[in-house]
Amino acid sequence: MNSEKVVFGFFITLAATLNFGFWLGEMDRPDLHNVWELAAAIVVSLIATVLKFGDRTQLGAVHLATSLVADVQLIAGAIIWSWEAQTAGGITPSGIALVVSMSGGALLANLISVVLMISEIITARR
Amino acid sequence: MNNVTYLFLRRMRVPLVLVIILYMISVFGMAIMPGVDAEGNATPGMGLFNAFYVISYTATTIGFGELPVPYSTAQRMWMTVSIYLTVTGWSYAVVTVVGLLQEPAFQNALRTGRYTRRIRNLREPFYIVCGVGETGTLVCRGLDRLGLRFVVIDSDPSRIEQIKLEGWHADPPTVTADASQPTNLTGAGLLSPYCRGVMALAVDDATNRAIAVTARLLRPSLPVMARVGEANTDLNMGAFGGDMVTNPFERFSTYLALAVARPERYRMGQILTGFPGDELPEPHHPPRGHWIMCGYGRFGHGVREALTKAGNEVTVIDKMHFGEPGVDIEGTGTDSGSLMKAGIEHSVGIVAGNASDLKNLAIALVARDLKPDIFIVTRQNQVSNAILFEAFRDDLCMQPSRIVAREFLALITTPLLARFRYEIRGASEKWSAELTEALAHLNGGFVPELWGVTIDAEHANAVVDAIKEEQWVNIGHLLVDPYDHDQPANALVLMVARGDGGEILPSTGYQLEVGDQLLLASSPDARRRLELAMNNPSVLHYVRTGREGGGGWIWHQMRAVKRLWIKSRIRHTIDH
Numbered sequence: 001m002n003s004e005k006v007v008f009g010f011f012i013t014l015a016a017t018l019n020f021g022f023w024l025g026e027m028d029r030p031d032l033h034n035v036w037e038l039a040a041a042i043v044v045s046l047i048a049t050v051l052k053f054g055d056r057t058q059l060g061a062v063h064l065a066t067s068l069v070a071d072v073q074l075i076a077g078a079i080i081w082s083w084e085a086q087t088a089g090g091i092t093p094s095g096i097a098l099v100v101s102m103s104g105g106a107l108l109a110n111l112i113s114v115v116l117m118i119s120e121i122i123t124a125r126r
Numbered sequence: 127m128n129n130v131t132y133l134f135l136r137r138m139r140v141p142l143v144l145v146i147i148l149y150m151i152s153v154f155g156m157a158i159m160p161g162v163d164a165e166g167n168a169t170p171g172m173g174l175f176n177a178f179y180v181i182s183y184t185a186t187t188i189g190f191g192e193l194p195v196p197y198s199t200a201q202r203m204w205m206t207v208s209i210y211l212t213v214t215g216w217s218y219a220v221v222t223v224v225g226l227l228q229e230p231a232f233q234n235a236l237r238t239g240r241y242t243r244r245i246r247n248l249r250e251p252f253y254i255v256c257g258v259g260e261t262g263t264l265v266c267r268g269l270d271r272l273g274l275r276f277v278v279i280d281s282d283p284s285r286i287e288q289i290k291l292e293g294w295h296a297d298p299p300t301v302t303a304d305a306s307q308p309t310n311l312t313g314a315g316l317l318s319p320y321c322r323g324v325m326a327l328a329v330d331d332a333t334n335r336a337i338a339v340t341a342r343l344l345r346p347s348l349p350v351m352a353r354v355g356e357a358n359t360d361l362n363m364g365a366f367g368g369d370m371v372t373n374p375f376e377r378f379s380t381y382l383a384l385a386v387a388r389p390e391r392y393r394m395g396q397i398l399t400g401f402p403g404d405e406l407p408e409p410h411h412p413p414r415g416h417w418i419m420c421g422y423g424r425f426g427h428g429v430r431e432a433l434t435k436a437g438n439e440v441t442v443i444d445k446m447h448f449g450e451p452g453v454d455i456e457g458t459g460t461d462s463g464s465l466m467k468a469g470i471e472h473s474v475g476i477v478a479g480n481a482s483d484l485k486n487l488a489i490a491l492v493a494r495d496l497k498p499d500i501f502i503v504t505r506q507n508q509v510s511n512a513i514l515f516e517a518f519r520d521d522l523c524m525q526p527s528r529i530v531a532r533e534f535l536a537l538i539t540t541p542l543l544a545r546f547r548y549e550i551r552g553a554s555e556k557w558s559a560e561l562t563e564a565l566a567h568l569n570g571g572f573v574p575e576l577w578g579v580t581i582d583a584e585h586a587n588a589v590v591d592a593i594k595e596e597q598w599v600n601i602g603h604l605l606v607d608p609y610d611h612d613q614p615a616n617a618l619v620l621m622v623a624r625g626d627g628g629e630i631l632p633s634t635g636y637q638l639e640v641g642d643q644l645l646l647a648s649s650p651d652a653r654r655r656l657e658l659a660m661n662n663p664s665v666l667h668y669v670r671t672g673r674e675g676g677g678g679w680i681w682h683q684m685r686a687v688k689r690l691w692i693k694s695r696i697r698h699t700i701d702h
Binding site: 035036039040043046047050051053054055056082085086 | 132133134135136137138139142143146147149150153154173174175
């Protein structure tokens with residue numbers, strides 16, 4: 001068992017699951033999307049990115065790229081949410097829809113990471 | 127991305143993850159801590175964004191104070207925890223960076239990156255000098271004086287440090303690595319199109335051999351010069367196709383024999399391979415007869431053989447090798463007893479050829495005491511002892527390191543010289559004396575510059591154009607001062623190489639062809655003028671005809687019309 005792989009696998013999966021939890025639910029209903037879940041997803045995704053720093057393998061580079069995409073999408077979503085939250089009317093349905101679609105994009109990147117990780121495990125078994 | 131970035135990112139993983147986690151704890155905690163409004167009523171937490179803002183300015187120790195409203199006690203408590211947490215995290219990251227910077231492996235990677243970049247950016251011809259011991263340093267100084275760039279590679283860091291301390295015109299990139307490893311040689315720029323030659327001057331033969339083989343295989347057309355001490359390595363090296371290999375011991379003894387038996391040819395050789403601008407070597411006139419040879423190592427063998435071949439009688443004195451065939455007397459030569467036994471009263475010369483400078487000087491002093499008019503040849507091993515040898519005023523002092531350095535320099539900067547020396551290998555004393563005389567006048571009493579030039583569009587544009595227009599250019603044309611047609615240029619064409627053939631010391635009427643390679647000796651000033659004449663059509667026209675040629679197109683056309691008119695008039699006259 002490789003502890004580096006366990007740690008990375010844990011964080012990449014956690015990033016995907018947290019993000020999935022935030023994304024789940026009707027898009028334009030702010031009460032179905034908890035901002036704390038988004039914040040946790042950002043933190044976990046950042047850690048997953050840092051864990052791939054300095055990996056010279058081909059797969060490591062792709063992992064770094066996908067998790068950087070997830071970071072960018074999630075942070076963009078967080079900025080939009082912060083902006084929406086401080087306006088007078090609170091969070092509007094269209095605003096939260098934008099945040100959720102951002103997290104949806106990040107979810108896609110997370111899923112690619114997970115698929116890559118699984119494929120790596122499969123090739124290692126063979 | 128290079129090695130340094132990877133190494134840095136890899137090492138920063140743990141500190142960065144720690145910082146992220148500590149931020150997360152601080153921000154989340156701050157966001158939910160209940161606050162208080164101006165009237166003292168409890169309010170909900172400040173929210174995620176405000177918390178991130180507060181922690182950001184606190185963790186970076188900017189500290190704006192309590193924003194957006196004064197804090198409650200709970201918030202202040204959490205703030206205290208956050209300050210310690212985040213500052214610890216940052217400190218740990220900074221300490222890791224500092225530790226990384228001090229790590230030898232990281233510094234090595236940094237250095238490698240730096241010199242690789244410098245060598246990649248070297249956009250002018252350069253040479254690679256492998257090994258900077260005594261000889262290597264001399265070669266570097268010579269290259270520097272000639273205004274040429276070079277890369278130094280040596281596995282000994284202290285030598286590299288010494289090289290860095292010298293006052294160079296242009297700081298050479300230095301590589302601390304084992305040059306016998308191909309990757310280190312390619313890292314030093316072996317594959318660069320600007321690399322003009324490799325000189326292998328490392329301490330041991332094996333390294334030099336490895337360098338020669340690497341360079342030969344990776345850059346087949348590049349001149350490689352390797353120093354080897356072993357007698358039979360020459361043959362090994364020959365297998366790699368025309369490598370220029372110098373065996374310092376053999377070369378040294380050949381020179382010594384030459385100096386004793388053929389002083390004029392020796393002097394000519396010294397001028398040909400000398401550093402341009404050095405004072406001309408003084409002529410020596412060593413006597414013939416009975417010689418004493420002290421020291422019978424690898425060098426002594428060569429000297430004895432050469433001296434005997436030149437018709438001298440040789441008595442060998444040695445202590446360590448006594449009993450071997452060839453050694454006549456047991457002793458060191460530093461005492462009068464052994465010298466007397468060798469018959470110093472009726473000797474004409476003595477060679478002090480030990481590997482120790484002080485021993486050689488002692489021998490020379492004793493010999494001079496016993497016979498003041500004896501011709502003394504000393505071998506100087508270390509450049510730093512030059513002051514002692516100067517004080518002694520011997521008749522002939524030879525430094526192996528200097529000989530190898532000069533030879534390497536001359537041959538690698540002027541590859542044609544090797545061919546020239548091969549062609550004149552059997553030159554007579556008279557011929558050598560005449561050439562020496564001619565060479566000595568070129569640069570006002572100093573060693574002239576030797577340089578090669580190929581008649582092609584790149585190096586002699588005007589000459590190529592003239593030849594294509596069937597206006598022949600002779601050697602004589604080039605030897606005219608382009609500033610004053612009546613004056614000769616301070617230059618001498620030593621050889622014209624045309625394919626496998628060519629001509630040594632061509633006459634002034636020798637016609638040049640495109641593709642010819644010329645070996646010239648001249649003063650630096652004459653070289654500049656000659657290069658001007660070969661590349662500027664107007665100047666070439668002047669040296670060919672002695673007339674100032676107009677440069678403009680109109681004048682060219684008018685002159686062409688005039689020529690036609692003259693021709694038609696001549697034809698007219700003949701017809702009548």
